[in-house]
Amino acid sequence: MKHGTVWMVLAGIVAFVGTLVWQGRPRQPAQQVANPAQAAEERILSYNRQIEELSQIDPALVLYRETHAWTPEGLDSVTAIAVDDTDHIYAGGGNTVVIMDAQKNMLRQISLEDNVSCLAVDEQQNLYVGSTHMVYRVDKHATEAQRFADLGADAIITSIAVVGDAVFVANASSRTVQKFNPDGILELVIDGKTGLQDTTGFVIPSPYFDIAPGQGGTLWIVNPGRHRLEEYNLNGERITAWPEQSGMRVESFCGCCNPTHIARLGDGSIVTSEKGVPRIKVYTSRGRFIGVVATPDDFDSHDVSLDLAVDANDRILVADPYRSQIRIFEWND
Amino acid sequence: MSTNQKQNDVSATDRVSRRQWMQDALRAIAAGVIGAATGLMATRSKASTHVWQLDPTKCTQCGRCETACVLKPSAVRAVHAYDMCGYCKLCGGYHHPQAKRIDSAAENQLCPTGAIQRTFIENPFYEYTIIEERCIGCAVCVKGCSQFGNGSLFLQVRHDRCVNCNECAIAVACPADAFLRVPTEHPYLLKGQRNEDTV
Numbered sequence: 148m149k150h151g152t153v154w155m156v157l158a159g160i161v162a163f164v165g166t167l168v169w170q171g172r173p174r175q176p177a178q179q180v181a182n183p184a185q186a187a188e189e190r191i192l193s194y195n196r197q198i199e200e201l202s203q204i205d206p207a208l209v210l211y212r213e214t215h216a217w218t219p220e221g222l223d224s225v226t227a228i229a230v231d232d233t234d235h236i237y238a239g240g241g242n243t244v245v246i247m248d249a250q251k252n253m254l255r256q257i258s259l260e261d262n263v264s265c266l267a268v269d270e271q272q273n274l275y276v277g278s279t280h281m282v283y284r285v286d287k288h289a290t291e292a293q294r295f296a297d298l299g300a301d302a303i304i305t306s307i308a309v310v311g312d313a314v315f316v317a318n319a320s321s322r323t324v325q326k327f328n329p330d331g332i333l334e335l336v337i338d339g340k341t342g343l344q345d346t347t348g349f350v351i352p353s354p355y356f357d358i359a360p361g362q363g364g365t366l367w368i369v370n371p372g373r374h375r376l377e378e379y380n381l382n383g384e385r386i387t388a389w390p391e392q393s394g395m396r397v398e399s400f401c402g403c404c405n406p407t408h409i410a411r412l413g414d415g416s417i418v419t420s421e422k423g424v425p426r427i428k429v430y431t432s433r434g435r436f437i438g439v440v441a442t443p444d445d446f447d448s449h450d451v452s453l454d455l456a457v458d459a460n461d462r463i464l465v466a467d468p469y470r471s472q473i474r475i476f477e478w479n480d
Numbered sequence: 481m482s483t484n485q486k487q488n489d490v491s492a493t494d495r496v497s498r499r500q501w502m503q504d505a506l507r508a509i510a511a512g513v514i515g516a517a518t519g520l521m522a523t524r525s526k527a528s529t530h531v532w533q534l535d536p537t538k539c540t541q542c543g544r545c546e547t548a549c550v551l552k553p554s555a556v557r558a559v560h561a562y563d564m565c566g567y568c569k570l571c572g573g574y575h576h577p578q579a580k581r582i583d584s585a586a587e588n589q590l591c592p593t594g595a596i597q598r599t600f601i602e603n604p605f606y607e608y609t610i611i612e613e614r615c616i617g618c619a620v621c622v623k624g625c626s627q628f629g630n631g632s633l634f635l636q637v638r639h640d641r642c643v644n645c646n647e648c649a650i651a652v653a654c655p656a657d658a659f660l661r662v663p664t665e666h667p668y669l670l671k672g673q674r675n676e677d678t679v
């Protein structure tokens with residue numbers, strides 16, 4: 148009994164001293180608020196860590212590898228790209244467009260009055276060039292650009308797509324896609340509104356508004372403010388749209404105005420590029436995520452707008468303005 | 481072209497003008513604040529012809545503006561260039577990069593002090609306004625907006641607070657060399673089309 152009491156008293160003392168020592172222990176940095184400079188730095192570091200986490204991509208999802216990268220002769224920067232049916236490559240940067248064969252040999256060079264914003268080629272290898280508010284046409288073999296359509300001084304032309312003989316032009320300023328006939332006559336304006344279900348139409352927070360020909364004579368239009376791709380028939384009626392929700396996961400789109408660019412593969416799948424967390428991905432035409440073409444580690448800046456094109460062998464060509472290069476990614480066997 | 485084009489045109493015009501009005505109204509509010517600040521600054525620093533300011537195009541959002549200033553809280557605050565903003569529903573400056581939901585719940589907000597007010601304008605547009613009294617100049621929203629958005633959020637030394645030290649403590653600490661002396665008559669380096677006369 149006596150011994151038991153002594154042990155109990157000793158245990159109490161040990162517990163009391165233990166509590167004092169525990170209370171007086173040095174705090175972990177995360178719990179320390181005494182150093183505001185550290186806390187402020189930690190806040191920024193924590194943000195950076197989260198962006199790094201978002202940028203991490205499971206290597207098993209990466210289905211492509213980079214096989215070519217070069218700065219085309221005659222260009223100081225590369226901001227726009229297109230490929231025709233014979234795999235001739237058209238690259239734009241500054242106020243210049245260069246045309247190369249598949250072996251990267253320069254064939255022609257075209258100068259414009261203003262900077263090139265986008266390129267598209269039709270089946271006869273006539274080239275369409277978007278430049279501020281003007282669309283120019285360069286006939287096959289020609290070296291002079293002819294005015295094709297003037298969308299008005301306020302227009303901001305961001306993309307052109309040729310479907311059959313119809314030339315579609317995306318205007319970020321009016322938030323519409325305009326359809327022209329081969330003579331440059333306006334035939335239709337697509338505003339993305341579908342009556343009562345969607346009265347807003349295209350949401351364009353910044354000048355990223357891309358379009359691309361779909362399979363079987365349709366047109367894909369990016370609705371970047373909604374992080375959505377919408378497919379239209381040539382009468383401007385919406386056929387489908389995906390995804391339903393924005394998100395931060397690799398299979399989703401997030402940030403302001405994503406995806407910034409799209410292109411179509413031979414089987415109708417869609418290639419997308421994003422800024423903020425720069426990456427290139429592939430989806431089926433119904434919006435199922437297939438995999439990754441290029442990860443954020445492949446790019447030197449988060450603030451990069453990556454125009455896309457696909458050649459006859461389904462190689463993905465990327466205009467990388469930060470490196471002033473055309474980069475080619477191929478399916479990784 | 482959609483079938484109810486005319487109807488849509490009318491409502492679109494209406495919406496645009498409503499949104500424009502809100503932007504104008506907010507600019508007017510900002511003008512009042514900055515105008516008052518400039519007046520106060522002029523009386524405070526009569527002897528001085530130049531004041532400290534930071535160049536938002538050089539700022540790398542290191543976080544030192546919050547803590548290096550001799551004032552607590554800092555004289556540096558976030559400013560919003562509404563004319564550059566995308567009015568996005570999912571805002572890189574407002575929402576946590578790993579936000580579970582795109583809403584205004586505290587756990588989804590990036591700002592540590594809840595200093596950004598998110599106001600619904602019309603589907604899918606939201607307006608983001610800095611509540612200056614709560615802002616501590618931590619630069620996190622600026623970082624998020626430059627990472628994902630248009631870069632419309634930026635930092636400025638507010639001259640209704642700044643005591644115009646001979647040697648600005650933040651200028652010494654700034655790793656981006658973003659601080660400079662600017663003339664007292666033009667004390668702000670604003671982004672977008674805002675300027676001290678027209679905001």
Ligand code: SF4
Nearest residue numbers: 539540541542545654
């Ligand atoms: S100290 Fe310089 S880099 Fe850091 S947040 Fe301030 S202005 Fe930006």
Ligand code: SF4
Nearest residue numbers: 591615616618619621
């Ligand atoms: S995130 Fe920081 S800089 Fe931005 S409003 Fe909040 S406190 Fe101010």
Ligand code: SF4
Nearest residue numbers: 549642643645648649
């Ligand atoms: S001059 Fe002084 S008060 Fe003004 S921002 Fe710099 S450290 Fe702060």
